[in-house]
Every structure is written in structure tokens, then in C-alpha cells.
Amino acid sequence: MINALRGMKDLTFEESERFVHIVTTAIGISKKYGYSYIETPILEETKLFRRSVGESSDIVGKEMYQFEDKGGNDVCMRPEGTAGVVRAFVQAKLDRRQNEKFKFYYYGPMFRYERPQKGRLREFHQFGCESFGEGSVYEDFTIIQMIGDIFRALGIGYDLQINSLGCPECMPPYRENLINFLNDCKDELCEDCNRRIGTNPIRVLDCKNKTCQSLLADSPKLITSLCDGCESGFEKLVQLLKSENISYEVDTNLVRGLDYYSKTAFEFVSNEIGSQSAIAGGGRYDKLVEFLDGKPTPAVGFALGIERIMELVVMPNIEREGYYIGAMEEGAIDSLFPLASKKRVTDKVTLEYSPKKLKAHLKGADRVNARYCAVVGEDEFKDGTIWVKDLVEKQEFTINKSEF
Ligand code: HAM
Numbered sequence: 082m083i084n085a086l087r088g089m090k091d092l093t094f095e096e097s098e099r100f101v102h103i104v105t106t107a108i109g110i111s112k113k114y115g116y117s118y119i120e121t122p123i124l125e126e127t128k129l130f131r132r133s134v135g136e137s138s139d140i141v142g143k144e145m146y147q148f149e150d151k152g153g154n155d156v157c158m159r160p161e162g163t164a165g166v167v168r169a170f171v172q173a174k175l176d177r178r179q180n181e182k183f184k185f186y187y188y189g190p191m192f193r194y195e196r197p198q199k200g201r202l203r204e205f206h207q208f209g210c211e212s213f214g215e216g217s218v219y220e221d222f223t224i225i226q227m228i229g230d231i232f233r234a235l236g237i238g239y240d241l242q243i244n245s246l247g248c249p250e251c252m253p254p255y256r257e258n259l260i261n262f263l264n265d266c267k268d269e270l271c272e273d274c275n276r277r278i279g280t281n282p283i284r285v286l287d288c289k290n291k292t293c294q295s296l297l298a299d300s301p302k303l304i305t306s307l308c309d310g311c312e313s314g315f316e317k318l319v320q321l322l323k324s325e326n327i328s329y330e331v332d333t334n335l336v337r338g339l340d341y342y343s344k345t346a347f348e349f350v351s352n353e354i355g356s357q358s359a360i361a362g363g364g365r366y367d368k369l370v371e372f373l374d375g376k377p378t379p380a381v382g383f384a385l386g387i388e389r390i391m392e393l394v395v396m397p398n399i400e401r402e403g404y405y406i407g408a409m410e411e412g413a414i415d416s417l418f419p420l421a422s423k424k425r426v427t428d429k430v431t432l433e434y435s436p437k438k439l440k441a442h443l444k445g446a447d448r449v450n451a452r453y454c455a456v457v458g459e460d461e462f463k464d465g466t467i468w469v470k471d472l473v474e475k476q477e478f479t480i481n482k483s484e485f
Contacts, residue, residue: 088202140193160193167370214378238353410457413457455469
């Protein structure tokens, strides 16, 4: 028997219903916020992710599904959606339409070669949104509000953590400060952190090692070293969240695992799904379009992890729907097809091809959760009628086929 690869999953029945419910809910809400659908390839040139997600990130350093294709090209299965959307944005020359705003949503599989565990897959699915051309912190707030709307519609509780990662003006001096601090306690920091001091010191802040965490309690904080522009932007975000009663917590160690962020960064976490608790994450990435050869374009976005949300979503009651149609005699089966076609124009129809007793048909209708069980019995076949039972109202009636 051939099984799915480790860390990859099939979704069927109840699980796939959850998946579809999450995606359709998120699509419905993002459309209300003015987003339109973008589809980009799963396979991209590896250098796209190296340049955007960052050489020193775990994703690029350890987790890429990277290979050489038959043409000798260095390609990679996308580990996340933002880089591909930005590439598509630049390739379509949308960056040249500087006075316009563009908002895209997407969903689909992402691939990271991580150690699989609960809530952490090698193939997982994201729903994401990317907004281009709006540099105002109002847009950061609006995106956070939209994610809140999605989670509310799905019946999911969350904690929101926010931080500011500064900009090219305030980040470099802070970085220097942090490197000095880290060098002073180098010997006590873990191996990973020591490596990161040289490659990406900011990522040290989000080390999960207990000793590192306690040392970092005294580290310089970027939030208190922001330049005037970043500071007033962050204050405005906080004020907007407060005025809309959106609870949040400022987490000065929230740095995100991808290198392209500046200014606002946020994560939505749930305490109900174990250690892999981030259910959505995102932030502003004002330099990425430029970094991928486009004209400078401010941008902000997020992605939510569909599998993690599947653990939490409260599914709406599934009501009985449509028709189950069957016959009690072999000879009557052919006459069911025109009836099914007629009903399918407006309703869901399950057609049973084997003749059965009435009781078996009622069971069949129950199994597919049909509202109506419609059966052509011996008498009905002779009379050109059909027997119908409404399984919600518990009423039965016999009608002419023409009235069905
Ligand atoms: P991310 O935080 O790496 O951000 O991923 C977003 C979400 O994907 C996470 O919060 C989590 O729910 C889910 N996720 C990540 N890795 C896994 C995994 N191995 N298994 C299951 N679920 C996972 C990004 O990917 C950014 N592109 C988000 C973004 C969009 N920022 C701006 N625009």
C-alpha cells in the first residue's frame, strides 16, 4: 500500500467540509473588504524565496522543498504565499500604477520540510491577503479587523499579539545595540542564538530556549527605540484597536520568522491547540516590492493556517437539503433520470440506481441528509405519479410526475 508522505494529509468528509467552510467564510469576508482572487504557481525559482523570506530564516535555511527540475533550473515548492504574490505583482507591472491600490486574496498548499507534529505539517494550507499601495497604518488596522471578522464568523476565540519591527531608519541602530547586548551574554546563549548573532540577531528574540528567554528579558527593546514615524504609527494602531474594542497584547519579542517585515507585525494565537498555537500571522512589508525589482510600494498582509483553524472551527448545523430519488422496481429506474435533472436545476439530488423497499429508501435519504425522499413504487409507476415524504415537516403526499 502506498501512503501519503509524512507530514502530508488527505482531507475527506467532515474534515474537508471544515476546510471548505473556512475558505468560503474567509473569501466572503475578504471580498467585503475589497480583495480579489489571485492564483500564483506553487513552484517558483528558489531565488525568489531566498531574496524575500531571507537567507538566514529557518524556512530558507532548513525547510525548503527545493530541487533541480529537468531543465536544470533551481526551483522550490512555495513555503509561503507572499513572495509569489509580490513577484506576480511586479511581473504584471502593477507597481508602476503608483496611484492605485491593489488587494489580493489567495488560498492553497504551502510546503515546509519541518519536523511534523500536532499542528505542524509539511504540506499545509493558508488563506492569505496582500494589500499593495497603502502605506497608512489604517490599512494595518483594517487587516487586523478583517481577520477578527473571519475568526468571529468561524466561532473562534484568539489572542492578538502586536509589535513594531521599525524601519530602515530605526532598525540598524537598534540592531547594533542588540548585537552588543547579545555578545555580552554570548556564552550563556544557546548554539542557535550564537549562530544568529552573526546572521539575523533579531531572530534571537524569539528563541524558545528557557535560559535564552530569561537572559533576553533584559535585552534592549525595539519598541522603545523606534524613530518618530514608526512610534507614532504604532501608537495610532494601538489607539484604533482600543477604540474598536479589539484586545491585544504588545509582545516586544514578536519578530516573525520571515525577514521581509518592517513596522507592524502581528500574530493571532489560540491557547486551545497545543504548542503550535499561531493561527494567523502577518504585518507590513514596505520594502519587499522594491527588493524584488519593483518600484517602491508599501504593502501589508497576513496568512492564516487552515489546518490549525480546522481544530477550532465551530461548524454550523447542517440542515437537511434536497432530494433523494429512488424506485421500488427495476423497470422504473430509467424514469427517475428526467425527474432528477429537473430537480437538479435548483436542488441537490441523490439518485439511487437499485430498486429497494420503501424502508430502505427512507434510510438512504437519511444517510445523505436529504430533505425529501421521493419514491416511484409499483402503483406510482403505473399512474405516472411519485410518492414524496418531507423529512422535516414529516408529511407525505403523492403527486403527478409533471408537478414534481
Ligand atoms: P507564517 O506566520 O509563516 O506567515 O504562516 C502563517 C500561518 O500559517 C501560521 O500562523 C500558521 O497558522 C500556518 N502555518 C505555518 N507553518 C505551518 C505548518 N508547518 N503547518 C501548519 N500550519 C502552518 C506567512 O507565511 C506569511 N506569508 C504571512 C504574511 C502574508 N505576511 C504578510 N502577508
